[in-house]
Amino acid sequence: AVALVPGAPAWLVPCAVLALVVLLVAVNLRGVRLGARFLEAITLAKLLPLVAFVVVGAAFVDPAHFAWESTPEVGTVLGAAGILIFAFSGIEGALIPSGEVRAPARTVPRAAFLALGAATLLYLAVQFVALGISGAALADERTTPLAAAANAAVGPAGRTVMILGAVISMFGYLSANVLSEPRGLFALSRDRFLPRFLSAVHPAFHTPHAAILVYGVLLAGLALSGTFEQLAVFANLAALTLYLLCAISAWVLRVRDVRADGEPFKPPGGPLIPLVTCVAIIWLFLATARREQLLALLLVFGIVFTLYGLRAWRARRAG
16 A cells, blocks of 8 residues: 555555455355355456557557577576466365355356466467567566566556555455355354354354354454465465365266265366376476475464364264
């Protein structure tokens, strides 16, 4: 907020954070449909600048900027791929509120494929135009590369539009996070991995209101503490770990023929897709993980196994 409004008082930042969190919590307390509609509006608002950048910027592309001067090393490609995972992370969030969606076995996979396909095409188009405008100088712009390319093409107005689009995009990411993650807390509580009160459902809105409120408090606390930069270091590693577990689970659930609501979605190829996915993730993991990230991952696994052990112990006592 201080960067966007020069000379703004210091208290503006915490007030803006609290107001944002309260707004998102209030929207999601009313139900997943309202939260999804709110997210759709934000998604449209953040896509418009990107589409405009591609359409308008295409006229300023210089073909000479696409000259291939050297072949990158494998390690460089893997390092970039590991970072690129963050651009696609979050698709798993569509699975978390699926319990509040009609026909999830049909709706969720179709939505995931469409979203990933559309995002990939948009990313390629944006990269093509940005590289065509800025050339090799694009890699030197570490903070706002798209804004710099827009500024080079159409001037300061283009830069302002792209920066505003980035702000809206960050808000959209946070909105999706508040929509999906509390449902994860609810599911863990329902399965007795977390305290029982987190699985409470609002009598009128039929939403996991306790989990949403607790998540909102945690979110505001982390935002105000200024620790997001430290947490961002582990974001890609966490995403890769989650995707690895999902790939393994997809195959195990298929072998066991586990189903909860009608015929489940079955990807073609049997074990081939989960196997290839696991190999690719492990390859990326080994190429990008650092020592401190490995330690953090071990800590997370230790907590998870401890919670699972406590749950099993309680189940034995109850039995």
